[in-house]
Amino acid sequence: MDKIRWGILSTAKIGLKQVIPGIQAGELGEVTAIASRSLDKAEVAASSLGIEKAYGSYEELLEDPDVACIYNPLPNNLHMEWTIKAMEAGKHVLCEKPIGLTVAEVKEMIRVRDRTGLKAGEAFMVKSNPQWIETRERVRRGEVGEPRLIQGMFSYYNTDPSNIRNIPELGGGGIWDIGCYCATMSRYIFEEEPTRLVSLLEFDPDMKTDRLGSVIMEYPSGQTIFSVSTQLVPYQRMHILGTKGHLEVKIPFNAPKDRECTVAQDIGSILLDKITTHAYPVADQYTLMSEAFSKAILSDGEVPVTLEDALNNTKVLTAIFDSAKSGQWVNIN
Template sequence: MATLNWGILGTAKIAQEKVIPPMQAADHCQVAAIASRNADTARTVAEHLGIPRSHGSYEALLADPAVDAVYIPLPNHLHVDWTIKAAEAGKHVLCEKPIGVDTKDAQRLLAVRERTGVYIQEAVMVRTHPQWLEVRELVGDGAIGRVQAVHGMFSYHKTDPQNIRNVAGYGGGGMLDIGCYPITTSRFVLGMEPRQVAALIEHDPELGIDRLGSALLDFPGVQATFTYGTQLAPHQCMQFFGDAGWIDVEIPFNAPVDRPCRLALTNGDGRRIIDIESCDQYGVQAERFARAVLAGQPQPVPLEDSLANMRVVDAAFRAGRTGHWERP
């Protein structure tokens, strides 16, 4: 199989520290170029990371014939516009989550994908991590009986007004940053969509972003609840409860790269710890996307799935405003 040549559209911290190194180590990926709006910045980062070429504008990278696919780590409000520009330049796109800031954004990208024929995927790295594939398989095989409840928590503490997560005009806020993870993993493991959503959402009076939220997703036969917070002590967990047992996902979202992930399965056979071999979920994500593009096969996280997730996010926001159940 050939190699997919990547261009990195921006020098964001997540790209430099989390995504590019494992992407460079992936079997069918090569990082060919990186761009910044500042040529000196692009050159410095390229030299530091061993990237062959740098560009002093995003447009120049999209015009680079050596680039097959683009990874976009820009602020949330820029995701859709630059994804569209990349697709129209004939580049496949792996765009950092969220794919957009609302359902209309995701629908725009579906139309662009159909028009251009390129692959467009939201970079939801948890969806290709082996621990989540294992959780889905355990639930599907009946390891905990009939699933009836899901519970999740994801929080951190950031109050810096300059942090892009805290800038409302950049698409900041907790739901789009971390609340989307319990939603996508619940949908993925259960293999179905919620019928309605209820939510409580609190906004920071100075920053204007949603800083605390709790939601109840009404799936057929399953109640899924989660809480997220951007001004809480850091914590994360996901639990799946059935009539014959339950599963605890120890580190569900920021999976470590230096040690195995652990699942705790409790059922009639007792409590069993399942170790999932260590890996870098950003590298796995890039490799699986590359393999799909190179082989002309379905991508691991279809754009339709991202649209469905965004519909639930939008429903939670509406429910937080109205105080009523809202349908995705």
């Protein structure tokens, strides 16, 4: 079986450190080309990662007839533009989160995908990780009773003004960068869409990006509350509470690929010796995601995170900014 030939749009850190090695560790894909605004940077990346071709512009990569699928890890404000350009050039596209910064952007990508018949999806690797797939199965099997409350936290400390996360014009800020994970994983577990939310955001006085934020979301079956920060100690956790039990995903987002992850489960007791720990063997969530995407192309199946799912997440994220601005509850439709 032919492997899917991937081309990488830019020398973004996430590509060089995680996604390219992730594709290379899989069986269904290979990375044959990488592009940068600087040919030097593309050549250095290509030689260090064993990639055959290096291009000094993104356009040249899209013109490469040997490339079937583009991985797009550009700054958030460029996701739509280059995802659409890639599809117009006949390429499938796996684009980093958040795939769009407005609902209109995601709708436009859906239109182009439908017209071209190509595969396009958002790179939420967490949804390919067995710890989350099994956590959702536990909830579906009723192991926590009726799920009613999801609580999330995600933070790191980064005050570098040149980092894309700290530049509002590039789509920076905590909600776009990490709030997107809490929103999408609470939707993933509830398996329904929130109806309204209220939020509170604090902005960095100099960089103007949101650096501390908290959100309450109402779902038909319950509530999610989450907080994120770009200027707090690195931390992440998600809790799922039901009428009978509780699940705690210990490293919900940046699951390491060199050691196991754990999910704690208790059924109505707060005593530490009553807690069961589920351990998940070492897994590379970037390999699992890219393999699932390559498989969707090869078998004409569904991509791991669809643009329709991305559209619903974008509705939540844009509502968070609307609510913070107005100080009011905002309906999500």
